[in-house]
Amino acid sequence: MTASADRTACGLIRSQLLLRHGILGFFTTRGGGVSPPPFDSLNFATDSDDAPDHIRQNIDIISAKAPLPCPPHQARQVHKSDLIWCAGNGHMHQIDADILLSRDTDAPVAVRTADCLPVLLADPQSRIVAAVHAGWRGTADTVVRAAVTAMVEQGARPERILASLGPCIGPCCFEIGEDAADKLAASSPGAENQIFTHPLRADLAAINRLQLLDCGIIEPHIECSFLCTVCHPDQFYSFRRDGHHSGRQLAVVAIPSST
Template identity: 30%
Template sequence: MRHESLETLNGVRHGFFTRQGGVSEGIYQSLNIGVGSEDDPASIEENRRRVADSLGSEALVSTPWQIHSPDAITIDAPLSGERPKSDALVTGTPGVAIGVVTADCGPVLFADAEAGVIGAAHAGWRGAFSGILENTVHAMEALGAKRKRIVAVLGPSISQPSYEVGPEFVERFVMADEANHRWFASSQKSGHALFDLAGYTLARLKALGVQADTLGLCTYQDEQRFFSYRRTTHRGEPDYGRQISAIMLDH
């Protein structure tokens, strides 16, 4: 899947990939790219190769070892060996495809086409709350990007009706900023609330002064197209697949 605001940028290729079009079987069917899953490593490798081919990348898409942190790392060549622990990658090097993997958290792709700088961030609630979006933009600026030119698009992530949280979760956000009340709706379960992760993420992006948009798609509700950690948990399934969102500058 592509978004018009990124698709129209010169020299930028991107894709928010679904779970479809791969070779994995069973609960991982079919384009599972999660190396942290228990899927057949050969299937994951083939799926990642298909993603790279779709982007026109000679190397597999570089993804970090995601740990729900606020850390963004800048690279100038495809990652090899042990992946760095971070939750965003930034590059200004043409031909280096970067991405993040998700299964409910928000994948955000960034681009300043004029500067030739791109970024990919994994924004779950912890990352968004602790500054992963801001740090990705700062890393892009260090390479010459200007935030007023940066386009940022939030890909498929869990939607508010499917994201129930407990009172301690709400308290954490409201203690940080009383205005965060607006991201919570009432739940049928006493003391719980429904969290608008997408709305919160977009608000933080817009506060940075970048051009922010979203695909507006829910991973939990759309089982045909997306993996979902929470859906898997609710069903008591043993594991789950991950989809990838990736971006690259043309050679």
């Protein structure tokens, strides 16, 4: 499992794994936008007290810097494993989905996070991409497995799928209760080894990595940022740290028309 670390001044962390295979994928930081405190400044939280116009401007900023052919598709995230297939110009879908998939060139898909794990998936050969929102509930519900299954049903192959795991709450800060620990430990072979005690904590990224491996994705095709959102208040929003005053990062993936 490798690390992704190409950061730009506009608040983007580009996935090097996806880039090497001709896929556009990135995770935003909190810098380079227009939102005022406490949402400063590259905020994408549509349910926050930030002005909707600020969020639209932030979308325009990353669309220009990435660059994206159009705004990304988004949906209402509910910590489950429902999915939506997206095509054409992006917009906010008024349906519940924590997995957004596309097989349409230049149709970016995105998820919002602030401690939950963003996972970007792509099969360059079948030209299918997915953005996955994996909080602890989604992880316990094996949301990444649902995403991989949906991709395979449309022609992707597990051994070809690339997976980029973005910034999320790390095991240093992710304290959980016994119920969450039990559900996460049962979510994948070996997941119990990613639950720690004194205090009770979990490694969300590591558990999702195990689930991806169990789906047939190979180790060299998985990368992780290894960045904890709680530990870096200057770089990332964190709901665990800041509560309802927290903004949201955005994780975006697309297959450019030039590939």
